[in-house]
Amino acid sequence: MNGKIAFVSLRDGNQEIYVMNADGSDVQRLTFNPAADVEPAWSPDGSRIAWRSERDGNAEIYVMNADGSNQTRLTTMRRSMPNRLVAGRPADRIHELAHGQRPGVRHESRWDQSA
Numbered sequence: 001m002n003g004k005i006a007f008v009s010l011r012d013g014n015q016e017i018y019v020m021n022a023d024g025s026d027v028q029r030l031t032f033n034p035a036a037d038v039e040p041a042w043s044p045d046g047s048r049i050a051w052r053s054e055r056d057g058n059a060e061i062y063v064m065n066a067d068g069s070n071q072t073r074l075t076t077m078r079r080s081m082p083n084r085l086v087a088g089r090p091a092d093r094i095h096e097l098a099h100g101q102r103p104g105v106r107h108e109s110r111w112d113q114s115a
Contacts, residue, residue: 002046002066008038017051019066030068037062050074 004019012029015036020027031037035055042049043063050063056073064071 004046004066006040006042006049008040017049017068019049028068030064031071042066 003022005022006017006019008015009018010016014034015038016029016033017031017037017040018027018029030049031051031053033053033055035053037051037053037055039052040049041051047066048063049066050061052059053062054060055062058077060073060077061075062071062073
């Protein structure tokens with residue numbers, strides 16, 4: 001892991017994703033969008049963060065590098081389908097959604113380490 005904490009704050013007017021050191025120093029804002037960006041979850045190796053946002057009008061899951069670069073939408077959901085990261089197992093859910101696999105089916109690799 002990289003020793004950073006990812007969190008959501010309203011300090012700039014709406015819900016955005018931030019990271020900071022474990023001691024509270026070096027707070028950095030990673031997302032800059034008028035829509036709420038919530039539920040950050042680290043990849044197992046600490047190199048990426050997944051989160052939920054409604055920046056395209058409905059709930060979708062996105063992923064970015066730990067420094068906020070390369071923000072990419074992983075899902076394309078219908079408006080009627082809520083999309084939440086599952087507490088305790090977010091990497092499993094993200095992998096399933098990103099690769100079109102059924103929720104609850106076990107797989108060896110949860111994150112594609114090549115991206």
